[in-house]
Amino acid sequence: MREKYGEAEWQSRYGLKCMIRKANPSKESIVTNCTIRRMARLGVVGLATSALTLTALSSVSTAQARSVARVQGSSRPAATKSAPLVAMVQELTDPFTSAALRGAQLEAAKYGWKVYLTGPGEINTTEQIADVDAAVTKGVSGIMLEPSDATALEPAVNLAAAHNIPVVIYATTLNQTKGTIGTENANPSSGAFTAGEDMCPKIHDSGVVLILEAVEGNPNLTERWVGFRAGIKAKCPGVKIVSEITQNLEATAATDTTALLSKYPTLKGIFSDSLMDGMGAVSGVASGHETGKVYIESFDAEPAEVTALLKGQIGLLVAQKPYEEGELGIIDLWKHAHGQKVPSYYNVGTVIMTKANYATTKIWAY
Secondary structure (H helix, E strand, O other): OHHHHOHHHHHHHHOOOOOOOOOOOOOOOOOOOOOOEEOOOOOOOOEHHHHHHHHOHHHOOHHHHHHHHHHHHOOOOOOOOOOOEEEEEOOOOOHHHHHHHHHHHHHHHOOOOEEEEEOOOOOOHHHHHHHHHHHHHHOOOEEEEOOOOOOOOHHHHHHHHHOOOOEEEEOOOOOOOOOEEEOOOOOOOOHHHHHHHHHHHHOOOOOEEEEEEOOOOOHHHHHHHHHHHHHHHHHOOOOEEEEEEOOOOHHHHHHHHHHHHHHOOOEEEEEEOOHHHHHHHHHHHHHOOOOOOOEEEEEOOOHHHHHHHHHOOOOEEEEOOHHHHHHHHHHHHHHHHOOOOOOOEEEOOOEEEOOOOHHHHHHHOO
16 A cells, blocks of 8 residues: 555554545545554454464363463564465455455565465355365464454464464454454444445435345444444434345345335335445346435445446445555564564544545545
């Protein structure tokens, strides 16, 4: 992100001082945070060698627990002489992944490190666990992980900790830790909350709103639902909210949307928590001949969503900052390898993207 900010501003930003991007300091484009900001320290929670070892021992065997305890009490490993290898475990086919990988690889190259991507083609918790285990067996120097399930990945992360392999959690969290690099979605300054507030005038503060929910068990997605509901409640509490789980399938989201448009004649707005749901909503609304009549908002700013935004099929996107998350993951691993303190939590913020402000927010598309 130095290319976007300039070196001086980047250093100010990474030093956790408030920085407004020169290209567009307007409140409209940078709704949630003009910077990354440090949250209350919880210990080094974002790195499994010293944090998740403290919070998730209940899911580890007695032998592993003893091993983890030894790791916690030992000094941090020095940087290795050979080029450190970092495993990035995430869904392979998502443009968010590609952006995060670019950020991680470019940052890693500055230190002579290498990053490789592994993970399932689509959301698959069993495969993701196997990929983390394989990275541990490979003996990588660090792992960057976007866990698809807040509970199921804890044993795999604990296994890495038992082998003294630091794990950076990004984009979402695990149940037994608050440490992560990502976005806050449930508080009044979040993108999800802002989307809820934005929805109200678009639907004239009345009717029914649908939340399309990808999968259960992912705390990041859950926070998006909570944040959106809070925004609606704050601005138009009389609006009825219904929801559907789509299993992250665009076809299911489309079918559900069409069915619910028939069930609720006053359905005026749709909030989608991710790409597949967002594009499914666009298709479902079109099938019901309601394009232009139902206001759609969606998380992410991936190519298909941006195209729909510019066509007027989607009214608002909540763009994340995957490139930054990839960079910061490597920075944290480098700091850890060199015995430096690592902040327990980063909130990189989100960007509200509309057709009207696209000229100044398009740099955040991925």
